[in-house]
Amino acid sequence: MLVLTRKPGESVTIGDNIKITIIEIKGRQVRLGIEAPRDMTIHREEVYSRIHEENQRAALRKAINIEKLAKLFPGKISGDK
């Protein structure tokens, strides 16, 4: 990992079209501004990781028991979460 030290107002560039700016530091929180091409997705890492992990858990890699699933429906879905 490349580690740099920046002050508020200073930036870091990545490649030709990504720029990250430290906007302000308030207590223990850092406010970041990110400029990147619109087709690039930017997410808080922990949220992205959670989706990534859940997708891995959900992906069907081996046979699922269809009979077991068929018994669950219809009429058994909850109306709220």
Place this chain on the structure above:
Amino acid sequence: MKIVSGRLGEIEIDAAKIITFPDGIIGFPEYLRYIELEFMENSPLRLLQAVDAPDLGFILIDPVLFHPGYTAAVTQDDIKSLNADSPEQLLVCAIVTIPDDPYEMTANLQGPLVINPVSGLAKQIINHDQAYTTKHKIIANKPAPSAK
């Protein structure tokens, strides 16, 4: 065209119905093409089968069935990237995780799939609304075990 599904064996599909995820599904960037299949009658669950990987598939469900009022936070950039003009043209579904006890199945409402049925383009987006998690329970009440 013929494809092989790990669950359904060799099947014939309509190539026009193939859904393309230009960025793949998060964590599976190498597979871009999928097709939605019914694999159980009278079931809200559908199979999203990877066209190029027989063993890769995901179970999908319409979130509105168990979470009325659910919306995916689709941005203008998302809409444009799917070649659509408005959010109403898009279909939303959630990936289902089925653990060993199928009654405990959950839907990922934080990372829904958004599909434009006209262009055949799709993507997985991330809902930043704190109300949505990756593990929403789908089935409220497990039937009591029957006495034997």
